[in-house]
Amino acid sequence: MMLTERHIEEIAELLDCGMLCFFHAPTGTIEYHPDPENPYFDPEPWEDLFEKLESDWGNYVRFEKMDSREGFQVMEDFAYSMTDTNFRDKLLDQLSKRKPFQNFKYTIDTSKYRQGWFDFKKKAYIDFVKQQLR
Incomplete structure (x- = not known):
């Protein structure tokens, strides 16, 4: 099957x-x-x-699940996909600091872009699964 x-x-x-x-x-x-x-x-x-x-x-x-490097890349890709340049810069700043995963999550969770992040990450994981099939 x-x-x-x-x-x-x-x-x-x-x-x-x-x-x-x-x-x-x-x-x-x-x-x-x-x-x-x-x-x-x-x-x-x-x-x-x-x-x-x-x-x-x-x-x-x-x-396999994504490793931290791959997860970080997904967050960075999302940030670069933002058309709101102020929010993009804020995300990139959070990613450059200590504890980037925690900072990114907090910034996303308190923003109007939360659902957009979930949709982006879901697509990234689907692509990741398909890549493992190859």
Whole structure:
């Protein structure tokens, strides 16, 4: 079974939430779990899924989440896409400071461009999933 646009969107959303995703080609199902590299990750609730993935590994396609460099690039691309030059400059300034992810999030969350950011990021994640398929 091939991935549909709906599969791609679902995988993109899960990756955006910090999950690792696995598409089971024979059934068209998506499995996911938190990133084991996360210091707060507790493997116990996911042991059954790990066994399931391991027992049929050859039929799964794994999708990775964006690393921090790629996530930063998406934020920077969004800033450069802004036609409001004052807000663009504000975002770029926030990205150049210490804790750029936190600064960017605060600036976006308190702006009228919040939904635009979510739409932009969703498209970026969909493109990221499609890129991993190649």
